Amino acid sequence: MNDTVKPYVIGVDLGGTNTVFGIVNQRGEVLCDNTIRTQEYATAEAFVEAGVACLQPLIEHVGGIATIKAMGIGAPNGNYYSGAIEHAPNLPWKGIVPLADMFSRALGIPVAMTNDANAAAMGEMIYGVARGMKNFIVITLGTGVGSGIVINGQLVYGHDGFAGELGHVTMVRGDEGRPCGCGRKGCLETYCSATGVARTAREILAKTDRPSLLRELDPEKIQSLDVSIAAGKGDAVAKEIFAFTGKMLGEACADFAAFSSPEAFIFFGGLTKAGDLLMKPIEEAYNAHVMGIFRNKAKFLVSGLMSSNAAVLGASALGWEIGE
Amino acid sequence: MNDTVKPYVIGVDLGGTNTVFGIVNQRGEVLCDNTIRTQEYATAEAFVEAGVACLQPLIEHVGGIATIKAMGIGAPNGNYYSGAIEHAPNLPWKGIVPLADMFSRALGIPVAMTNDANAAAMGEMIYGVARGMKNFIVITLGTGVGSGIVINGQLVYGHDGFAGELGHVTMVRGDEGRPCGCGRKGCLETYCSATGVARTAREILAKTDRPSLLRELDPEKIQSLDVSIAAGKGDAVAKEIFAFTGKMLGEACADFAAFSSPEAFIFFGGLTKAGDLLMKPIEEAYNAHVMGIFRNKAKFLVSGLMSSNAAVLGASALGWEIGE
Numbered sequence: 001m002n003d004t005v006k007p008y009v010i011g012v013d014l015g016g017t018n019t020v021f022g023i024v025n026q027r028g029e030v031l032c033d034n035t036i037r038t039q040e041y042a043t044a045e046a047f048v049e050a051g052v053a054c055l056q057p058l059i060e061h062v063g064g065i066a067t068i069k070a071m072g073i074g075a076p077n078g079n080y081y082s083g084a085i086e087h088a089p090n091l092p093w094k095g096i097v098p099l100a101d102m103f104s105r106a107l108g109i110p111v112a113m114t115n116d117a118n119a120a121a122m123g124e125m126i127y128g129v130a131r132g133m134k135n136f137i138v139i140t141l142g143t144g145v146g147s148g149i150v151i152n153g154q155l156v157y158g159h160d161g162f163a164g165e166l167g168h169v170t171m172v173r174g175d176e177g178r179p180c181g182c183g184r185k186g187c188l189e190t191y192c193s194a195t196g197v198a199r200t201a202r203e204i205l206a207k208t209d210r211p212s213l214l215r216e217l218d219p220e221k222i223q224s225l226d227v228s229i230a231a232g233k234g235d236a237v238a239k240e241i242f243a244f245t246g247k248m249l250g251e252a253c254a255d256f257a258a259f260s261s262p263e264a265f266i267f268f269g270g271l272t273k274a275g276d277l278l279m280k281p282i283e284e285a286y287n288a289h290v291m292g293i294f295r296n297k298a299k300f301l302v303s304g305l306m307s308s309n310a311a312v313l314g315a316s317a318l319g320w321e322i323g324e
Numbered sequence: 325m326n327d328t329v330k331p332y333v334i335g336v337d338l339g340g341t342n343t344v345f346g347i348v349n350q351r352g353e354v355l356c357d358n359t360i361r362t363q364e365y366a367t368a369e370a371f372v373e374a375g376v377a378c379l380q381p382l383i384e385h386v387g388g389i390a391t392i393k394a395m396g397i398g399a400p401n402g403n404y405y406s407g408a409i410e411h412a413p414n415l416p417w418k419g420i421v422p423l424a425d426m427f428s429r430a431l432g433i434p435v436a437m438t439n440d441a442n443a444a445a446m447g448e449m450i451y452g453v454a455r456g457m458k459n460f461i462v463i464t465l466g467t468g469v470g471s472g473i474v475i476n477g478q479l480v481y482g483h484d485g486f487a488g489e490l491g492h493v494t495m496v497r498g499d500e501g502r503p504c505g506c507g508r509k510g511c512l513e514t515y516c517s518a519t520g521v522a523r524t525a526r527e528i529l530a531k532t533d534r535p536s537l538l539r540e541l542d543p544e545k546i547q548s549l550d551v552s553i554a555a556g557k558g559d560a561v562a563k564e565i566f567a568f569t570g571k572m573l574g575e576a577c578a579d580f581a582a583f584s585s586p587e588a589f590i591f592f593g594g595l596t597k598a599g600d601l602l603m604k605p606i607e608e609a610y611n612a613h614v615m616g617i618f619r620n621k622a623k624f625l626v627s628g629l630m631s632s633n634a635a636v637l638g639a640s641a642l643g644w645e646i647g648e
Contacts, residue, residue, distance in 0.1 A: 135483040151475055158585025159459040160621060165582040168615050182615055258489040259583050261482025291492050291506055297484060
């Protein structure tokens, strides 16, 4: 059977709360989707069974399993080489879970897995702002900071499948670095994730008595969205928080350029809604700190896949790569 | 004509002082070589003419140009994509010099160029300790710190051909970083090059009055080799200098792992003669600072190509890749 009669792939966005299954065509349109609650399934076996059951009506809808080329899963701690989720702290199944094999046996089609940030990079390359690019880095700014790195047109998985953890390069060395969920200190993620932005807000508010709309909120409950809203209203402190975040990201990107000299840095996730308030400081800090040979060369872009189905689309892109 | 009748490649190690031309067989043996003085040629045209003249007897020796598959050149600021040396500060020819094209026209064979650290990485992959590896990083510790990065079995050149400048990631941020030849501050190179080691020696000697064999030397004339010799004699200060250098390299490698998760870090150049005095602190600092998922996985190796012909061999490896 060739491509013309297998015109679809399945994309799966496996998250800590929900898992979304979608069927995607070659133009990158999500034709239909369905959701199950990840946490409801105590075992991976039960999860796969529920996933297959939730996929059945979607598969029927597009003409049966014979029309599906392959399935791609984006999941936290998803390892491309092993097709397994390995020690994901926020999922109910502990240890190493060979989810790609389990779905492949249940559905009878090839299944590949990668982590969520790599899926986003794949999505940008096939459907998004990185179309035609061979060297770029996607940086996801969410609860954490993730990354998907593309070099010579290929995702970088490294020797063990865990490459691309740019949220965990050290930006502040020594004891003054902020403690990170990974157990170390000073990681980029502690400054530039949504959580990091909220922490920066609390620190600035506590250290000074400058007036700010953010003072109307309980400091412990401030979220990055509150900072975005305040900045949008012209609040000087909120703008400074984004300037600090952007500067940290720009300096990190200057180091990443020395590594792989990408054509573009692409930012993905809720924080990018701050627009130029975030993106301008990133680009300025980058050009101020990068080696002369790289200055004013890289593009700084916001993801073109910001719809609610972006993660499904990214994961589905993996399906085109592995499908027979 | 096929490989069996084109059994040789030419490797060229173009340095600031000398340029060595060698003919290499498929087993990685340099059959014969010849040297010209780089600085004697005011124009690139005169240099190419002299190079071809110096190659003629070597080519005759192995049976004529029909036995040569291709030529590879390793040169400072050599760009793989353009085949040109671009703005090399230590060479007599300014601007952009399309040396690969010039040699190709003069000799009638394909010619490729890359920078010296990339040539070293290519050499390790084909002839050295990285045989069989698909993901590794070579770090050259010389007057400067260079790097050649291999991912998925390919050299990383990046969007513009200048990727792999790991000597210029920022290790000490802000004004307290040591000034670097690249015009910025705090680069890895300022701490871990031969020059950086000598500077560390001067700083430690000036700051303390601890006894050391290094105090017998004029501080301004101390070189990294003096530190090696003193350390070899058990000098505590000299050992501490290598421990500091190794710690800085190990912390840098921890960040590089987050990028590409290599199987091995391979160190090349005179400083590696310090052996465990340097290599142990590198590995210890790496495992102390790297993310948990990478800990105790990477190999730390010293180059297997430390003979005087290593650079020729590395450059020649490029010839096998591009030869028809």
